[in-house]
Amino acid sequence: MLSQVVKDELKAIVGEGRYFDNEEDLLLYSYDAFIVQGQPEAALLPVSTEEVSRIMKVASRERIPVTARGAGTNLAGGSVPTRGGIVLVFTKMNRIIEIDKVNRVAVFQPGVINMEFQKELTKRGLYYPPDPGSMAVSTMGGNVAENAGGPRAVKYGVTSDYLLGLEVVLASGEVLRTGGKTLKNVTGYNLTQLFCGSEGTLGLITEITVKLIPLPETKRTLQAVFKNLSDAGRTVARVFEIGILPVALEIVDKVSINVIEDYMHLGLPREAEALLLIEVDGPEAAVAGESGRLTQLCREMGAHEVKVAGTVEENDEIWKARRSAYGAGARLRPTAIAEDCTVPVGNLVAMFQEVTRIAEKYQLLIPVVAHAGDGNLHPLILTDSSDQEEMKRVVKAIDEISRKAVELGGTLTGEHGIGIAKREILPFELGEVAMEITRNIKKTFDPLNILNPDKVVLIV
Amino acid sequence: MLSQVVKDELKAIVGEGRYFDNEEDLLLYSYDAFIVQGQPEAALLPVSTEEVSRIMKVASRERIPVTARGAGTNLAGGSVPTRGGIVLVFTKMNRIIEIDKVNRVAVFQPGVINMEFQKELTKRGLYYPPDPGSMAVSTMGGNVAENAGGPRAVKYGVTSDYLLGLEVVLASGEVLRTGGKTLKNVTGYNLTQLFCGSEGTLGLITEITVKLIPLPETKRTLQAVFKNLSDAGRTVARVFEIGILPVALEIVDKVSINVIEDYMHLGLPREAEALLLIEVDGPEAAVAGESGRLTQLCREMGAHEVKVAGTVEENDEIWKARRSAYGAGARLRPTAIAEDCTVPVGNLVAMFQEVTRIAEKYQLLIPVVAHAGDGNLHPLILTDSSDQEEMKRVVKAIDEISRKAVELGGTLTGEHGIGIAKREILPFELGEVAMEITRNIKKTFDPLNILNPDKVVLIV
Numbered sequence: 001m002l003s004q005v006v007k008d009e010l011k012a013i014v015g016e017g018r019y020f021d022n023e024e025d026l027l028l029y030s031y032d033a034f035i036v037q038g039q040p041e042a043a044l045l046p047v048s049t050e051e052v053s054r055i056m057k058v059a060s061r062e063r064i065p066v067t068a069r070g071a072g073t074n075l076a077g078g079s080v081p082t083r084g085g086i087v088l089v090f091t092k093m094n095r096i097i098e099i100d101k102v103n104r105v106a107v108f109q110p111g112v113i114n115m116e117f118q119k120e121l122t123k124r125g126l127y128y129p130p131d132p133g134s135m136a137v138s139t140m141g142g143n144v145a146e147n148a149g150g151p152r153a154v155k156y157g158v159t160s161d162y163l164l165g166l167e168v169v170l171a172s173g174e175v176l177r178t179g180g181k182t183l184k185n186v187t188g189y190n191l192t193q194l195f196c197g198s199e200g201t202l203g204l205i206t207e208i209t210v211k212l213i214p215l216p217e218t219k220r221t222l223q224a225v226f227k228n229l230s231d232a233g234r235t236v237a238r239v240f241e242i243g244i245l246p247v248a249l250e251i252v253d254k255v256s257i258n259v260i261e262d263y264m265h266l267g268l269p270r271e272a273e274a275l276l277l278i279e280v281d282g283p284e285a286a287v288a289g290e291s292g293r294l295t296q297l298c299r300e301m302g303a304h305e306v307k308v309a310g311t312v313e314e315n316d317e318i319w320k321a322r323r324s325a326y327g328a329g330a331r332l333r334p335t336a337i338a339e340d341c342t343v344p345v346g347n348l349v350a351m352f353q354e355v356t357r358i359a360e361k362y363q364l365l366i367p368v369v370a371h372a373g374d375g376n377l378h379p380l381i382l383t384d385s386s387d388q389e390e391m392k393r394v395v396k397a398i399d400e401i402s403r404k405a406v407e408l409g410g411t412l413t414g415e416h417g418i419g420i421a422k423r424e425i426l427p428f429e430l431g432e433v434a435m436e437i438t439r440n441i442k443k444t445f446d447p448l449n450i451l452n453p454d455k456v457v458l459i460v
Numbered sequence: 461m462l463s464q465v466v467k468d469e470l471k472a473i474v475g476e477g478r479y480f481d482n483e484e485d486l487l488l489y490s491y492d493a494f495i496v497q498g499q500p501e502a503a504l505l506p507v508s509t510e511e512v513s514r515i516m517k518v519a520s521r522e523r524i525p526v527t528a529r530g531a532g533t534n535l536a537g538g539s540v541p542t543r544g545g546i547v548l549v550f551t552k553m554n555r556i557i558e559i560d561k562v563n564r565v566a567v568f569q570p571g572v573i574n575m576e577f578q579k580e581l582t583k584r585g586l587y588y589p590p591d592p593g594s595m596a597v598s599t600m601g602g603n604v605a606e607n608a609g610g611p612r613a614v615k616y617g618v619t620s621d622y623l624l625g626l627e628v629v630l631a632s633g634e635v636l637r638t639g640g641k642t643l644k645n646v647t648g649y650n651l652t653q654l655f656c657g658s659e660g661t662l663g664l665i666t667e668i669t670v671k672l673i674p675l676p677e678t679k680r681t682l683q684a685v686f687k688n689l690s691d692a693g694r695t696v697a698r699v700f701e702i703g704i705l706p707v708a709l710e711i712v713d714k715v716s717i718n719v720i721e722d723y724m725h726l727g728l729p730r731e732a733e734a735l736l737l738i739e740v741d742g743p744e745a746a747v748a749g750e751s752g753r754l755t756q757l758c759r760e761m762g763a764h765e766v767k768v769a770g771t772v773e774e775n776d777e778i779w780k781a782r783r784s785a786y787g788a789g790a791r792l793r794p795t796a797i798a799e800d801c802t803v804p805v806g807n808l809v810a811m812f813q814e815v816t817r818i819a820e821k822y823q824l825l826i827p828v829v830a831h832a833g834d835g836n837l838h839p840l841i842l843t844d845s846s847d848q849e850e851m852k853r854v855v856k857a858i859d860e861i862s863r864k865a866v867e868l869g870g871t872l873t874g875e876h877g878i879g880i881a882k883r884e885i886l887p888f889e890l891g892e893v894a895m896e897i898t899r900n901i902k903k904t905f906d907p908l909n910i911l912n913p914d915k916v917v918l919i920v
Contacts, residue, residue, distance in 0.1 A: 102697040103804040103835075125703055147646045158644060160653070161621060176893045182802045183834035184618060184874035186607045186657045187882070188890055188898055188916065193620070193653035197646045214703040237562040243585055243674040285745030342642045344563040374643035375563075414644035422647070430648055433636045437905070438648055444900045456648065 002041045002085070006062055010042055010086070013054045018045040018092065029069060029087040033134075034077035035335060035385050036420050040067065040087040047092050049167060049175060049206040056204065057173035059086060059450055067452050068200040070111060070139030074146060075338045076419030078199045082454045088204065090141050096120060097207070104212045105164060105181050110141020110205045114148075127215040129156035129247075132415065133326065141205045147197030149415030151248035151279075151322075154373030156213075158415065160196045167207035168195055171446040176203065183211055194441070199417050200452040202445040219247065219281035220291045221318045223307045224298035225272045229253065231302035232274035233349035236372045238297055239278065240345075244290050249373030250277040253352060256325050256367035256380075263328035266321055269305070276303070276372070277322055279315075325369045326380065332365070333382040339398060341405035342376040342414030354404045355379045361400075362393040376414035377405075403428060418456045426457065462501045462545070466522055470502055470546070473514045478505040478552065489529060489547040493594075494537035495795060495845050496880050500527065500547040507552050509627060509635060509666040516664065517633035519546060519910055527912050528660040530571060530599030535798045536879025538606060538659045542914045548664065550601050556580060557667070564672045565624060565641050570601020570665045574608075587675040589616035589707075592875065593786065601665045607657030609875030611708035611739075611782075614833030618875065620656045627667035628655055631906040636663065643671055654901070659877050660912040662905040679707065679741035680751045681778045683767045684758035685732045689713065691762035692734035693809035696832045698757055699738065700805075704750050709833030710737040713812065716785050716827035716840075723788035726781055729765070736763070736832070737782055739775075785829045786840065792825070793842040799858060801865030802836040802874030814864045815839045821860075822853040836874035837865075863888060878916045886917065 002010075002021075011019040020026065020043045030039040046052045059066045065085030072079050081087050094111035101124060108117065114135040121128055131150035132138060138148070144166070149158040165179030178191040195203055226232040232251055239246060252260070252275040261268045268275065276298065280290045291308055298306045309315040330336040343351045352368060355377065359366040370377040379401060383394045402412050402422065406429045412422045427435050438457050445451070449459045462470075462481075471479040480486065480503040490499040506512045519526045525545030532539050541547050554571035561584055568577065574595040581588055591610035592598060598608070604626070609618040625639030638651040655663055686692040692711055699706060712720070712735040721728045728735065736758065740750045751768050758766045769775035790796040803811045812828060815837065819826040830837040839861060843854045862872050862882065866889045872882045887895050898917050905911070909919045 100804075100806070101701055102806040104700055105804070147650075149644050149646075153644060157621070160650070161617070170893070174893050176897065177891065178894065180871055181804045181869050182836075182871050182874065183805075184609050184613060184802050184831075184836050185871045186609075186873050186875055186877050187871045188878060188886060188894065189662075189901055190607075190620070190653050190657055191894065191897060193650050197650055202649075214700060214705050217703070240564055240674060241561055241585075243677070245674050282742065283746040283749055285749060286743040289743055289745060342644050344560075344565070344641045345643075346560070346562040371644075376642075376644050409641050411640055411642050411645045411647045413646050414642065415646055417646050418648060426648060431637065433630070433634050434638065434648065434651065437636065437651060440904045441649055441901075444904050445897070 002064065006058065007042060009058055010044060010055060013051055014044050014046055029089065032072040032074040032077060032079040034075055034419065034421055035337060036077045036080050038080045038082040039084065040081040041084045043087045043089055045089045045092045049169060052088065052169045052204055052206050053173045053175055055086065055088065056169050056171060060172055060448060063448050063450060065450050065453050068145065068204050070142035071137045073134035073138045074142065074419060075416040076421035078146060078417050078419035078455055080420065082420065090139060093206065099124060099126065101126060103181055104183065105209055106212055107207065107209045108140060109207060110139060112140045114138055114140055114143055121212065122215060125215045126212045128162060128210060128212055130159045130162065140208055144196050144205055144208055145198065145200050146417045149376065151250055151371055153371065154249050155245050155247045160193055162210040163192055163196050164211050165209035166192050166195055166205055168203035169206055170203050171448060171451050179209065181209055199419060199455050201442060201456050202451065216281035217283045218287050219279055219315065220287050221277060221279040221309045221315045222291060222294055222298065223318045224276040224303035225269050225305040226274040226276060226303050227272060228302060229273040229352055230349045232276045235276060235298060235301040236345060236348060238301060239294065242293065242297060244280065244294065246278050246373060247281045248277065248279040250322050251370045251372040252322055252325060253368040256369050259332065259367045260321050260324050260328045263331060264324050268321055275321065277318060322369060325367065329367050329380040329382055333384055335383045335385040337381040337383065337394065338416065339379040339381060339401055340413045340416040341401055341410060343405055343408045343410030345375045347408040347410065348372055348375055351377055351405060351408055355401060358397050358400050362397040364393060364397055375410065399425065420455060423456065423458065462524065466518065467502060469518055470504060470515060473511055474504050474506055489549060492532040492534040492537060492539045494535055494540065494879065494881055495797060496537045496540050498540045498542040499544065500541040501544045503547045503549055505549045505552045509629060512548065512629045512664055512666050513633045513635055515546065515548065516629050516631060520632055520908060523908050523910060525910050525913050528605065528664050530602035531597045533594035533598045534602065534606060534879060535876040536881035538877050538879035538915055540880065542880065550599060553666065559584060559586065561586060563641055564643065565669055566672055567667065567669045568600060569667060570599060572600045574598055574600055574603055581672065582675060585675045586672045588622060588670060588672055590619045590622065600668055604656055604665055604668055605658065605660050606877045609836065611710055611831055613831065614709050615705050615707045620653055622670040623652055623656050624671050625669035626652050626655055626665055628663035629666055630663050631908060631911050639669065641669055659879060659915050661902060661916050662911065676741035677743045678747050679739055680747050681737060681739040681769045681775045682751060682754055682758065683778045684736040684763035685729050685765040686734045686736060686763050687732060688762060689733040689812055690809045692736045695736060695758060695761040696805060696808060698761060699754065702753065702757060704740065704754065706738050706833060707741050708737065708739040710782050711830045711832040712782055712785060713828040716829050719792065719827045720781050720784050720788045723791060724784050728781055735781065737778060782829060785827065789827050789840040789842055793844055795843045795845040797841040797843065797854065798876065799839040799841060799861055800873045800876035801861055801870060803865055803868045803870030805835045807868040807870065808832055808835055811837055811865060811868055815861060818857050818860050822857040824853060824857055835870065859885065880915060883916065883918065
């Protein structure tokens with residue numbers, strides 16, 4: 001419990017207007033997009049690295065748990081303050097410090113929203129590809145802390161692929177700078193990448209430097225309708241075999257198609273087993289050639305309808321179905337849990353089939369969309385967290401999905417993170433040697449276990 | 461000193477034919493491409509992870525220093541056994557285990573040579589872009605341990621950008637697996653990237669998994685001759701500004717042009733201050749458009765001659781000058797030290813000018829080639845390591861080049877590593893907070909300080 005003296009000390013660091021400890025305000029910071037909640041004792045909204053550093057010096061001295069939070073969109077409980085203490089809300093550190101076209105880099109604070117950043121880049125003909133589903137609201141600090149992915153990862157990779165440098169406040173309050181503004185850097189150990197995806201458990205990100213690329217000249221999306229899921233899966237593999245690396249390559253399964261159609265009335269083919277979305281980009285001449293070859297490929301592979309967007313509006317229209325999947329599912333039941341298992345692309349169909357089998361076994365409704373091009377499935381488990389009997393089945397289903405993904409050569413999480421959601425099953429994938437190293441790294445950076453404790457790895 | 465009992469124990473692990481401790485054989489493993497030497501007491505050539513593990517258990521028990529070595533092409537002394545002990549030579553662990561086109565991944569042992577790997581991929585229409593200058597001989601284990609770059613990094617990034625997973629033998633002999641065959645993975649801390657570039661100081665890489673991309677349809681190189689270095693530098697920046705991301709973007713400076721011309725007689729323009737090489741790739745239609753725009757750009761920016769390769773042979777011909785730079789320089793004096801400072805692209809010309817100034821100040825011959833597109837300069841310091849007076853000036857020149865790069869917002873090393881060469885100056889860039897973390901990470905992985913001691917960071 002925070003004493004009044006400590007609360008007053010913390011309040012003095014950020015000032016009255018950026019300190020909250022009444023119950024209504026704290027409730028705002030007690031949850032994210034996962035199902036676990038935990039109320040903090042104080043929420044602080046720093047505006048500078050120096051404030052974060054001073055807060056951590058107090059937290060360190062008093063051994064107060066500190067949970068970093070951006071927009072709170074995490075799907076694995078990573079931003080929930082399970083042990084009370086302080087929530088550090090980074091939304092006011094939202095300044096883009098520099099967009100440097102000559103050096104192809106941008107420097108900004110962690111509270112900058114992904115889509116706002118993208119808009120500024122587009123104006124300048126620049127591009128930062130990572131596009132998590134939450135991009136309209138999620139902060140870049142959260143994107144880095146979770147190593148966010150997104151549909152464009154097939155061609156362009158994920159957050160870590162663009163990260164050049166960080167400023168990080170350590171548990172002690174010391175300020176560390178890693179990497180820098182150069183596109184190449186092998187000076188010392190790669191601490192930048194160690195913080196990326198560490199979910200706030202090793203340090204607090206206070207400044208981010210990323211590399212940028214030129215905005216592609218144009219892009220085009222195809223939608224192919226398959227009666228047969230495995231035909232769609234085989235098509236995904238064939239896309240690479242014919243030498244095309246699309247920006248995005250998404251599958252929407254039959255359950256999702258129907259859930260989306262119920263909600264959006266887009267005229268989707270309810271009888272289809274899979275919608276395949278393929279986006280390509282580049283110079284117009286290349287895009288035209290590739291979309292032609294892809295149309296032909298989809299037809300050869302058994303698609304009974306292929307639609308190619310001719311305009312920006314048609315492009316957006318095709319993506320509408322995919323983008324509605326989460327919302328369309330979430331409205332059906334009180335609780336929606338987005339799974340994130342990832343398998344090698346060749347095992348994509350097998351993993352789809354496993355999810356179908358597991359949904360039947362546990363009598364659950366589980367529509368699935370997938371970033372098929374990188375084997376990343378998002379089974380959306382629709383349930384009611386107040387129904388204890390059903391939740392027991394949900395827990396078993398998630399466990400079985402996770403184990404099956406690892407058995408198929410995959411991983412527990414492709415882009416959502418471990419957080420609380422996958423903490424218990426983490427050793428199943430990592431094994432004891434990696435778990436021991438993981439605990440040792442955590443202890444090296446956070447000897448008092450005050451940085452987002454209970455997340456990723458339990459320190460006892 | 462290794463006792464005969466321990467030597468016999470080590471010999472028994474790998475067998476007679478893969479164990480060496482006589483002076484002539486050991487001499488082979490006492491140097492790399494840097495100027496420091498150090499003789500090992502035993503050289504072992506393991507063929508399996510199990511052998512490496514057993515060797516490390518003995519080394520750990522007996523506290524024997526172990527230096528990993530591939531082809532020994534390191535330019536910073538990273539593979540020199542400065543404390544004697546064991547050299548582990550990975551050249552016999554050179555099997556490509558799997559090239560998986562559907563999943564876009566390859567799995568192989570660390571002794572596989574970069575170019576051999578590339579050849580196997582080309583046959584299958586696949587591509588692994590990183591192309592260090594040493595690629596004809598250097599091993600992939602060394603490439604990963606040093607996070608090797610190369611000219612193509614401008615568009616395609618460096619080794620770490622393709623690395624998906626590793627098998628690593630730890631100091632204790634335990635075997636760790638990180639990452640895997642999925643293109644996305646945020647399960648736990650990013651240990652894969654921590655080992656990448658750690659120069660054999662945290663663990664021994666025994667298996668590597670990388671992602672692959674489709675082989676681009678075609679590529680084309682331009683050569684532009686500039687009377688003025690700063691015009692060439694401004695052209696580099698303009699290439700990005702007009703929205704082109706070339707594969708490679710290289711500058712060869714006046715000193716290099718003349719050194720190369722003396723050696724190769726290629727008909728290079730001796731009066732030019734800079735040759736600019738630009739390579740683009742992709743579908744033919746896109747490449748034709750981009751090379752046209754680049755030709756026009758170079759002319760506008762003051763190039764008085766622009767040559768575009770029309771055939772594969774002409775492409776190779778253009779690259780010949782750049783590829784000869786190291787050899788042409790090295791033949792002039794007994795010792796050649798390849799520097800590796802890297803600055804933001806916008807400070808490229810300023811850094812070239814600093815190198816020219818420093819060469820004059822210390823009366824040294826320093827031709828420079830640069831991966832200009834990512835600000836990575838390779839001043840080649842030509843000297844004679846037996847001339848003690850001159851070497852004092854060389855040491856001062858290198859120190860001044862390094863400090864100037866950091867002052868210009870850059871880094872000590874873009875792709876060669878810290879090794880022994882940059883160990884003393886490392887704190888100048890990292891600062892004390894990062895140095896402390898670096899030491900702590902080293903101690904976490906290697907508490908006995910037996911893995912490539914004296915490299916990157918000194919543990920006392």
